[in-house]
Amino acid sequence: MPRGVSKRVSEVAPYLFAELDKAETNARARGIDVIRLSIGDPDLPTPPFVVSAMQKYTADPKYHRYPPYGGTDYFLSNVKEYMKRRFGVELEKDHILCLIGAKEGLAHLAMGILDPGDYSILHEPAFPVPASTSRFHGAILHYCPLKPENDYLIDLDAIPSDVLKRARVIWVNYPNNPTGATAPRAFYEELVDFAHRNDIWIVNDLAYGENYFDPAKKPLSILEIDGALDYAIEFHSFSKLFNMTGWRIGWCCGNKTLIDAVASIKNNHDTSQFGAIQDAAxxxxxxxxxxSWIRANNARMRARRDMVIGALRDAGIEMRAPDATLYIWAPLPEGFTDSIRFAADLLENTGVVIAPGRAYGPSGEGFFRISLTYPESEIEKGMARIAEHLAKR
Ligand SMILES: Cc1ncc(COP(=O)(O)O)c(C=O)c1O
Known part of the structure; x- marks a missing residue:
């Protein structure tokens, strides 16, 4: 008899998008004409200047050997310069680490900082990886609900003192997946102060740092805040920045102890990303x-955002337009209270796949998420089918 798998695997919830994929495959097998508006995977191409650099670098034999563990020197210098130009943040190169995507880094950081019984403070709704990987390492999860009445910001004062005493880390993601909320400077200042007062690490996931709809409201880096470097590590990703989800490349930067913790775990798991990808990206x-490429890409996403919001309004669903991310976070239409049932109902009756809010945490119940990473024609068709279906009820 096979002896089964670890407790950690059997206890973790199935990965959300793998489950959505299964439902979609079943629907297709039953002959339903499926339109996906669920996953945040950009349909538009990677910038030509990145692709042509990659073509050149792959032909260079110097890249065909193992890359340096922490990242190529060229990668680290480029990221250092970008952090300075974009955020005004001056970092040493050894405060930056190349990642095989932000997801990989977040997961390895959990392993690098958490011991069984430590508290890990998270918000929900959220991208699920900080929670699942905290649990993998025996941490106890304390969730902070994100509420529309608080602009989806964490209420730090509501975290109980017994949790604070045993907490190692707080995980934060703004611009936020799935709600589209952004955090003002005052929030990051409060968070850095909170970390100093309670001696808790901060993980700031800035995967959507360049996906903003209004150039006057560019997202901030937490490292812009005085004292942040004492407690914070920040995660960046090329996935949504340059439409490069398939390339698997990102970085983390910030507090040296945390960078070294991720590096130490990574050095025993992988040997960094292909150097040609690092240097081209x-x-x-x-x-x-x-x-100008980022500006044009964001303008296109903004037009899609307005298209979806307009169609939802016409169907009687009202919401605030998000300032950033690639998502629309909308309340369920009248008559629905269960987001998973709503998603199943839409798939069955219209073929449209959306992401149910509850899948991102209990406070996500009552909402659903539409991703803007699909061609305009698909979005238009999908929204028309949703409107028609809701009008018939
Ligand atoms: C909040 C957030 N962080 C990280 C990631 C993963 O980024 P990457 O593709 O760099 O692993 C995602 C992907 O959807 C995300 O939504």
Missing amino acids: SEGLLHPDAE
Whole structure:
């Protein structure tokens, strides 16, 4: 008889998007014409200046050997310069670490900082990886609900003192997946002060740092705040920055103890990302066309945002337009209270796949998420089907 798998695997909830994929595959097998508006995976291409650099670098035999563990020197220099130009943050290169995507880094950080019985403070709704990987390492989870009445910001004063005494870390993600909320400077100042007072690490997930709809409201780096470097590590990703989800590349930067913790775990799990990917992606950050490319990409996403919000309003669903991310977080239409049932109902009757709010945490109940990473024609068709279905009820 096989002896089964670890407790950690059997106890963790199934990965949300793997489950959505299964429901979608079943629907297709039953002949339903499926339109996906669920996953945050950009449909638009990677910038041509990154692709052409990659073509050049893959042909260079110097890249065909193991890359240096923490990242190539060129990658670290480019990221250092980008952090300075974009956020005004000055970092030493050994405060930066190349990642095989932000997800990989977040997961390895959990392993690097948590021991069984430590509290890990998280918000929900949220991208699920900090919670699942905290649990993998025996941490006790304390969830802070994000509420529309608080602009989806964490209420730090509501965290009980017995949790604070045993907490190692607080995980924060703004611009936020799934709610689209952004955090003002005052929130980051309060968070850094909170970390100093309670001696708790901060993990700031800035995966959507360049996905903003209004250039006057660019997201901030927590490292801009005085004293942040004492407690904070920040995660960046090329996935949504340059439409590069398939390339698997990102970085973390900030507090040296935390960077070294991630590096120490990674050195025993992987040997960094292909150097050609590191150099092509990071060179792109400083390319003369980078800013205008980001501006045009965000303008296109903004037009999609307005298209979805307009269609939902016409169908009687009202919400605030988000300032950032690639998502619309909308309340369920009248008559629905269960987001998973609503998602199943839409899939069955319209073929449209959306992400149910509850899948991101209990406070996500009552909401659903639409991703803007699909062609305009698909979005238009999907929204028309949703409107028609809701009008018939
Ligand atoms: C909040 C958040 N962090 C991290 C990631 C993962 O980024 P990467 O593709 O760099 O692993 C995602 C992906 O959807 C995300 O939504």
